[in-house]
Amino acid sequence: MARRTQGRSAGLTRDRIAAAAVALVDRDGLERFGVRRLADELGVDPMSIYNHIKGKAALLDAISEAVLTEMSTGIAAESDTWEEIARRTAHHYRRTACRHPHVVPLLATRPQNSPVALAALEQLVSAMRTGGVPDDVIADAPLMLFGFLNGYLLALLGGEPGSPATVPAFDPEVYPTMATLAPRMTDFGSVQEFDRLLDMMLAGIRHRATGI
Structure with missing residues (x-):
């Protein structure tokens, strides 16, 4: 050109x-x-x-912001609970990451301080406070949620583009417990697996907030 x-x-x-x-x-x-x-x-x-x-650093931040803007559309309604917002945010984030797998390292390793990123966090923490979650739990929740999301997506999308996500074969003589568990890991990368792990993470926040 x-x-x-x-x-x-x-x-x-x-x-x-x-x-x-x-x-x-x-x-x-x-x-x-x-x-x-x-x-x-x-x-x-x-x-x-x-x-x-x-500069290039600002350009990388602009890439992150553009992808997060795509992700943020339609995340929350005023009547949503904090768990509904967190769950919808997580699924939007996952789908957007799968459309832009090469951008995931930027989202995971660079501070996300753009207005669109902060607005998404504000929606979540405001809903948590409205729902009676203690402030000390609210303060930790964004790091817990996005730490889980970024770690999971880096593991899922960090290989060669287009290569299927798989669980390695475990030698039962060396790793007997992992070999026994392997049949339960066959849906690695699926929405069903993602929902299970997300449920565990949200249950941890809920337990800290309510003791239940």
Whole structure:
């Protein structure tokens, strides 16, 4: 693609740059991502991008924000309980991550301080306070939820793109207990497994909040 001249005349916006960056990462992965390659995709001089987003670190944050914006649509209604919000957030996050597996390391390793990320957290913690959950439990809940989500999704999506998620075969002579449990792990990566693990995590929060 032929490049246009430096400056704002190329019709660039922050949102357009972020969308193109997400598409480039989806296609080629984070390892090959760079400002020059993005500029080539957009047909602009790299400095045109810097007029809108100041540096590669800010560009990576813009990618995360764009994906989280996609994830956040329709998460909560005013009448939802905190568990309904947490569960819906988790499923939206999982589906979005599966659409953008190369972006998951950014979500898991970079601080998510964008307005869309903070708004999602505010919905959750406000519903928890409305539901009578103690503040010391509320303060820990976002880290518990997203620690679980990011760890699970990194394990699920961290392999080669397109390769099926599988549980390794365990030698019963060396790992007898794991070999016995292996038949119960055959749905690794499924929605059913995700729901079971999510139930365990939410039950832990509920137990701390109520003792039940």
